Amino acid sequence: MRSFLFGAFLFLFIGTVKSQSDSVFIRKIADEIFQHSTAYNNLHALTKNIGPRLSGSPQTYTAEKWGQDALQRAGADRVYLQKAMIPHWVRGGKDQATLISGNNRQTLAVIALGNSVSTPAKGITAPMILIHDFDELEKRKSEIKGKIIFFNHPFDMNFVWMFNAYQEAVPYRVFGASRAAKYGAVGVLVRSMSSSTDNFPHTGAMIYNDSFPKIPALAVGLRDADKLVATAATQNSLSLFISTNAHALADTVGYNVIGEWRGSEFPDQYITVGGHLDSWDPAEGASDDGTGCVHSIEVLRALKAAGYKPRHSIRVVLFTDEENGGRGALAYSSEAKTKNEKHIFALESDAGGFTPREFSFKGTEAQMKTIRPLLPLFEPYGVTTFSMHGAGSDVDPLNDSTGILVAALIPDSQRYFDYHHAANDVFENVNKRELELGAINMAALIYLVDKYGL
Numbered sequence: 531m532r533s534f535l536f537g538a539f540l541f542l543f544i545g546t547v548k549s550q551s552d553s554v555f556i557r558k559i560a561d562e563i564f565q566h567s568t569a570y571n572n573l574h575a576l577t578k579n580i581g582p583r584l585s586g587s588p589q590t591y592t593a594e595k596w597g598q599d600a601l602q603r604a605g606a607d608r609v610y611l612q613k614a615m616i617p618h619w620v621r622g623g624k625d626q627a628t629l630i631s632g633n634n635r636q637t638l639a640v641i642a643l644g645n646s647v648s649t650p651a652k653g654i655t656a657p658m659i660l661i662h663d664f665d666e667l668e669k670r671k672s673e674i675k676g677k678i679i680f681f682n683h684p685f686d687m688n689f690v691w692m693f694n695a696y697q698e699a700v701p702y703r704v705f706g707a708s709r710a711a712k713y714g715a716v717g718v719l720v721r722s723m724s725s726s727t728d729n730f731p732h733t734g735a736m737i738y739n740d741s742f743p744k745i746p747a748l749a750v751g752l753r754d755a756d757k758l759v760a761t762a763a764t765q766n767s768l769s770l771f772i773s774t775n776a777h778a779l780a781d782t783v784g785y786n787v788i789g790e791w792r793g794s795e796f797p798d799q800y801i802t803v804g805g806h807l808d809s810w811d812p813a814e815g816a817s818d819d820g821t822g823c824v825h826s827i828e829v830l831r832a833l834k835a836a837g838y839k840p841r842h843s844i845r846v847v848l849f850t851d852e853e854n855g856g857r858g859a860l861a862y863s864s865e866a867k868t869k870n871e872k873h874i875f876a877l878e879s880d881a882g883g884f885t886p887r888e889f890s891f892k893g894t895e896a897q898m899k900t901i902r903p904l905l906p907l908f909e910p911y912g913v914t915t916f917s918m919h920g921a922g923s924d925v926d927p928l929n930d931s932t933g934i935l936v937a938a939l940i941p942d943s944q945r946y947f948d949y950h951h952a953a954n955d956v957f958e959n960v961n962k963r964e965l966e967l968g969a970i971n972m973a974a975l976i977y978l979v980d981k982y983g984l
Contacts, residue, residue, distance in 0.1 A: 549906070549907065552904075552907055552978065552981075555836070555838075555977065556907055556911075556970075556974045556977070558836050559833065560911060560970045562835050562836050563828065563966050563970050564966060564970075566832075566835065567832070567965075568827070569824040569825065569827070569828040570960075570962045570966070572600055572823075572827060573816060573821065573824045573957060573960060573965070574957055575596065575600075576823065576824070577814035577816045577957040578957060579596075580592050580593050580596060581814050581815075582809055582810070582813060582815060583807060583808050583809045584619075584620075584811040584853075584854075585616045585617055585784060585808050585851045585853065585855075586617065586619070586620075586782045586784070587620075587811070590807075593807050594784075594785050594807065594850075597787035597807055597823070598787055601787065601830070601848075602789075604789065604830045604831035604846075605834040606790060606830060607790055609787070609789045609790075610788055611785035611787060612786040612788055612865065613784075613785055613861065614784050614785065614850055614851065614858050614860070614861035615781045615782070615784075615857060616851040616854070616857045617645075617778065617854045617857070618781060618782045619644060619776070619777070619779070619854060620776070620777060620778075620779060621642060621774075621775070621776050621811060622774070622775030622777055623774075623775040625641050625642045625773070625774045625776070626640065626771070626773040626774070627719065627748060627750065627770060627772045628770065629658075629757075629761065629769075630768065630769040630770065631761060631765055631767075631769075632767075636757070638719075638750050638751070638758075639729045639750065639751035640731050640749065640750050640751070640772070641732070641749055642733065642746070642774040643703060643707075643720065643734060643735070643736040643747045644733055644734055644735040645736055645737070645738070646736060647746055647777065648775050648776050649717070649772060649773050649774055652773075653772060654771070654772050654773070655770070656676060656678045656716050657677050657769050658678050658679075658680055658762070658768045658769055659673060659677045659678075660680050660682055660758070661679050661681055661682070661710075662681075662682055663683055664702075667679070667709060667710065667713070674710060674713035674714055674715050675713060675715070676714060676715075676716060677714075677716065678715065678716060678717040678770045678772060679706070679710040679718050679719070680719045680720075680721075680750075680755075680758055680762075681710075681718065681719070681720045682755055682758070683699050683702045683721060684721060684725075685725040686698055687725060691943050692943040692946065692947050693881070693943055696723055696947060696950075699721075699723055700723055702721070703734055703736055703747075703749065705736070706718050706720055706747065707736055707746075707747040708739035711739075711742040711743045712742045715745060716745055717745050717770070717772050718745060718746070719747075719748055719750050719758075719772065720747065720750070721750060721752065722751055722752055722755070723749075723947065723950065724947045724948060724950065725947055725948070726752060726947065726948040727752070728751070728753070728948070728954070729751035729752060730812075730952040732749055732950060732952045733951045733952075734853075734950075734951045735855075746772060746774050746776070748772055748774060784857070786847055786848065786850050786858045786862055787807065787847070787850075788846070788847050789830060789845070789846040790843060790844070790845050791830055791833075791834070791844045791845075791846075793840050793841050793842040793843040793844070794840065795842070796842045796843070797842075797843050798843070798871070799842045799843065799872045799874055800842060800845055800866075800872065800873045801840075801873075801874050801875050801876070801976060802847055802873065802875070802876040802877070802925065803826045803845070803846055803877045803878070803972060803976055804823075804826050804845075804846060804849055804878055804879075804924060805822020805825060805826050805848065805849070805880055806848070806849040806850070806880060807819075807849065807850060808849075808850055808851055808854070809853065810853055810951045812951070812953040812955075813952060813953045814955060814956045816883075816955050816960050817884075817946060817950070817955050817960060818880070818882065818949070819852065819880045820957075820960075821882055821883030821960060821965060822878065822880045822881075824965070824969075825879040825883070825965070825969045826847070826972070828973070829844075829972050829973040829976055830844065830846050832970075832973050833973055833976070841980050841981065842874055842980050849862065852880070852924055856927075859924040859926070860927055862924075862927070862928070863928045863930070863932070864927075866928065866931070866932065867932065873932050873934045874934065874979065874983065874984060875934060875937070875984055876934060876937070877925065877937045877939070877972060877975060877976065878922045878924045878936075878938050878939070880924065881922075881938065881939065881941055882941050882946045882949075882960075883960045883961070883964055883968055884941035884943075884944075884945060884961075884964050884968075885912055885941055885942045885964045886913050886940070886942075886964075886968045887913065887914065887915065887942050888913055888915035888917055889908075889915075889916055889917075889937050889940065889975060890937060890940050891916065891917070891921065891936070891937045892918065892920045892921040892935070892937070893929065893933075893934070893936065894935075897934075897935040898916070898935070900982055900984050901916060901935075902916060904978050907974065908971055908975075911967055911970050911974070912967050912971065913971050917940075920938075921936040921938045922938040925937070925938070934984075935984055937975070939971065939972055941964070941968060
């Protein structure tokens with residue numbers, strides 16, 4: 531019994547010492563980032579010098595060059611490009627919509643959804659039908675032909691984690707046009723995917739069902755959406771005019787930008803950390819996902835500056851085309867599988883640069899065995915939860931193809947959808963301190979996974 535007790539004490543003592551040494555090193559990472567971070571300046575350069583980075587646009591390639599330069603400055607041993615064929619959809623000009631009530635006309639704040647087709651040159655004018663959800667659409671399907679459908683499905687404000695509200699509402703943006711076209715609608719207007727109090731319309735990808743006609747689809751700002759609802763409650767005969775020049779061009783070439791830091795013990799085993807370089811076109815793509823890119827670059831820079839020597843090779847990946855098809859993520863996972871690369875772990879940041887709250891993982895309980903005891907090391911820096919609610923679209927394909935554990939940084943979600951895919955997603959709406967806290971937590975997680983494995 532005495533021998534057993536001594537062994538248990540020794541195990542606890544060694545574990546405590548290990549935890550203390552990790553805590554000291556993570557504090558060193560934090561000091562380095564707080565005092566010398568390049569993330570905020572990198573974000574300024576990406577957003578202000580390059581701006582919107584819609585897949586296939588000229589800014590796509592300017593941003594790729596920026597990414598290569600930033601990774602080289604951060605100290606990557608090797609920086610290279612990985613080819614992917616990406617969609618090339620263009621807005622083609624100003625999107626317009628007008629509410630028509632008798633002789634009264636009211637201009638609405640709108641934006642075409644990504645992948646929408648154009649209207650005829652003169653636009654479309656048709657009666658409006660207000661629909662709250664797909665169940666109501668089915669009940670009123672006999673009324674839909676020849677109409678413009680206004681899908682008014684607000685975020686459910688009872689959710690605390692606003693990504694749940696987004697996930698519940700976003701099918702109206704993604705599938706609403708084809709669901710309405712099935713019954714003869716000639717156009718769709720969708721309440722923006724946001725809980726904000728402003729009137730910025732929010733774009734984002736939509737998907738057509740090829741079994742039905744492709745009809746133009748636009749999003750409307752929340753204040754104007756509420757005006758449409760209020761007007762419809764008092765007047766029976768309302769029409770909408772919509773106009774957009776949006777259209778798709780042939781697929782084009784884009785590139786994942788990859789910076790590699792070679793491991794000292796297992797150079798042929800990889801840990802990935804990344805964000806996506808592309809953004810929608812109304813704004814600068816600061817929170818979606820400039821912050822994820824500069825977070826990931828800062829992980830590399832800070833670990834090197836802190837004197838760390840990685841056991842595994844660490845790859846920073848600035849993914850192309852997350853917003854409009856995820857072709858960059860598919861190219862990365864496909865090449866990893868084709869080359870039979872050994873991947874250990876992958877982490878992404880694609881939920882903004884706000885105060886970090888948790889890491890969400892996708893994998894097995896066995897894979898989480900090493901991770902779960904590490905949570906107390908993150909609590910001083912804002913992360914208090916390790917969940918298994920899934921990761922994100924740029925690292926999910928690695929889990930699908932190789933089965934590795936993947937994860938996402940989850941910052942506070944209250945403000946993210948104020949800016950998501952809208953014209954106010956700009957550098958000025960990112961807080962430097964919050965941005966740096968995200969980088970600290972990501973660097974700490976990469977350090978611990980590299981040190982202890984999975």
